[in-house]
Amino acid sequence: MMKISAILLAVLVAANAWASDVPDLPEPHANNAVASIMLDGKQLLFSFTGLRSGKTWRDTSKAAFMYVEGSDGWLKLPDLPVDKGRLAATTEAVGGTVYYFGGYTVAEDGAEVSTPENFAFDPKAMTYRRIADMPVPTDDAVSFVYQDRYIYLVSGWHNTGNIRDVQVYDTAENKWFKATDYPGSPVFGHAGGIVGNRFVIADGVAVVGHDAEGRRQFDTVNEGWMGTIDPENPAKITYRRLPQLPGRGHYRMGGAGDRAGNRVLFVGGTPTAYNYNGIGYSSTPADAKKHVFGWDFTRDNWVAYADKPMDSMDHRGLIKWGGTWITIGGMLDGQVVTGAVLAAFGSDQAN
Numbered sequence: 001m002m003k004i005s006a007i008l009l010a011v012l013v014a015a016n017a018w019a020s021d022v023p024d025l026p027e028p029h030a031n032n033a034v035a036s037i038m039l040d041g042k043q044l045l046f047s048f049t050g051l052r053s054g055k056t057w058r059d060t061s062k063a064a065f066m067y068v069e070g071s072d073g074w075l076k077l078p079d080l081p082v083d084k085g086r087l088a089a090t091t092e093a094v095g096g097t098v099y100y101f102g103g104y105t106v107a108e109d110g111a112e113v114s115t116p117e118n119f120a121f122d123p124k125a126m127t128y129r130r131i132a133d134m135p136v137p138t139d140d141a142v143s144f145v146y147q148d149r150y151i152y153l154v155s156g157w158h159n160t161g162n163i164r165d166v167q168v169y170d171t172a173e174n175k176w177f178k179a180t181d182y183p184g185s186p187v188f189g190h191a192g193g194i195v196g197n198r199f200v201i202a203d204g205v206a207v208v209g210h211d212a213e214g215r216r217q218f219d220t221v222n223e224g225w226m227g228t229i230d231p232e233n234p235a236k237i238t239y240r241r242l243p244q245l246p247g248r249g250h251y252r253m254g255g256a257g258d259r260a261g262n263r264v265l266f267v268g269g270t271p272t273a274y275n276y277n278g279i280g281y282s283s284t285p286a287d288a289k290k291h292v293f294g295w296d297f298t299r300d301n302w303v304a305y306a307d308k309p310m311d312s313m314d315h316r317g318l319i320k321w322g323g324t325w326i327t328i329g330g331m332l333d334g335q336v337v338t339g340a341v342l343a344a345f346g347s348d349q350a351n
Contacts, residue, residue, distance in 0.1 A: 022321060022328075023073050025065055025339030028053050029329040030314040031252070031276060032061075033091040035098045036321070037123065042069040044123060045319065045341075046077075046098055047328050049086040053337045055277040057106040060085030066123060081128050082117060087276055088188075090143040090316060092151045094171045097122060099131070099151055101169070104139040106276065114139050114159045118169070132174050136165050140188035142201055144257065150234050154201055154227075155182045155190060162186035162206060168234060180237040184225045191255030193264040193318075197229040199257070200242070200264040200295040203249035205273040218273040218281045222249035224295065224302070242295065245302060247271070250289065254318035254327045254344060263294040263303070265325060267344040268312040278314065278335030288313040288333055292345050308344045318344065 025047055032050030036043060045067040052059040062085045064077035080086065080100065089103030098121040104114045116137040120129045134153070141156030151169040155162065164186045166179040182201070190204025201224070208219045224242035253269030272286035279285055288311035296303045314331040325345040332338050 022067060022326065022341040024341060025329055026074050026076060027061075027063065028337040028339040029061060029063070030278075030331045030337045031087045032316060032329045033089040033100060033103070034317040034319055034328045035091040035093045036319045037093040037096060037098065039096060039123060043321065044068055045321070045328065046091065046093075046121075046123075047074075048091055048098075048100055048121075049080055049089055049103060050316075050329060051087055051276060051314075051337060055335070055337065057108055057110070060087055060106050062086070064121075077121075078126060078128070080119065081130075082115075086115060088139040088157075088316065090141055090153065092143050092145050094145055094148060094151065096124075097171075099169070099171065100128075101143065101151070101153060102134055102138045102141065102156070104157070112159075114157060132169070132176055134169075135167060135176050135178070136163060138163065138165070138167065140190075140204075142190055142192040142255070144192065144194040144199055146194060146197065146229055146234060152179065152194075152199070154192065154199075155184075155187050155204070157188035162188055166237065177235055179229075179235045180227075180239075182225070182227075183239045184223045184241075185221045187221060187223075189251045191250075191253040191266050191269070191315075193255050193257030195257040195259050195262060195264065195297060197231055198297060199227045199229075201225045201227070202255070202266055202295075203251065203253070203269070205251050220249035220251050220271055220273050222247070226295070243302065245293075251286075252314050252316075254312075254315035254330075256318035256320070256325065258294070258320070258325070261294075261296075262298050263296045265292065265294045265318060265345055267292045267308055267318060267325070267327065268315060268330070270313040278331050285335055286313065286331075287311070288331060305345060308342070310340075310342055312338070312342055 029050035062079040086103030114137040187204030192201040230236035248271035250269035
């Protein structure tokens with residue numbers, strides 16, 4: 001989303017006078033699920049599973065890491081208790097517990113299977129607990145937390161196709177329920193976040209047709225949607241289509257709701273629909289981007305911000321660390337898997 005016109009957006013420029021002080025992951029990982037919690041007065045960062053530097057089916061990872069504010073480096077956690085590595089999972093933190101959902105496995109022959117297993121990780125005991133399986137196993141979904149209880153998973157990929165389902169996990173009851181379907185193009189690798197009871201979803205990859213041999217064709221979509229959750233019924237969502245941005249849609253951006261700024265932020269990604277190794281379905285290598293934009297609820301419009309310092313893609317979230325929004329791992333230019341913790345947006349930038 002790309003050189004955004006001044007007619008549609010107010011462009012805010014600020015110096016990149018902010019940086020991440022978090023050390024790199026012990027091993028480079030892309031497409032890794034990330035989360036953060038406060039525990040005993042310190043902020044903790046987490047990275048679960050993903051793709052190692054080799055970028056083959058053998059390099060799907062079960063590894064997990066934790067960083068404690070003020071420490072010298074990341075702590076290696078017990079692996080996710082599964083047989084195979086996972087890609088494109090999502091994680092959220094509620095009440096001192098980190099919840100891990102979905103993802104997919106890759107076989108030697110390239111077969112990909114969406115996984116139903118979900119886990120709760122206790123950072124004090126350093127243990128995993130199996131929780132209720134996802135009704136529709138899904139990977140590459142957008143997730144967010146509502147009312148410090150409900151974890152929403154919006155759209156995503158299920159085994160052989162995209163789904164419109166909005167699946168909600170109740171952390172208090174260890175149960176799932178279905179919310180109002182996502183009305184946009186069913187996508188995977190989209191991004192989003194929530195502020196209050198309003199969330200925004202942007203872009204992703206959809207099946208856009210078939211070639212002469214009947215094979216599906218994938219491409220990024222340029223779409224933005226706002227969902228408003230009924231305060232009296234967390235299963236009821238009303239949607240609004242947002243103004244379309246110029247340029248191509250983006251894939252695997254980092255996204256999150258910024259409560260202080262009353263906005264949902266989006267960073268990085270690529271306009272190329274690609275397989276897990278960073279090479280496009282059309283065999284074109286994906287180029288990472290450094291753009292930063294957001295939906296500002298106060299302005300009721302899209303806003304473009306100064307680019308972040310480095311191009312990056314293949315993100316599964318965006319984390320606030322002190323006064324800076326950061327990405328953990330991902331891919332850099334040249335589809336290089338990184339373990340870097342990169343500054344993406346400073347909270348001192350104009351709201």
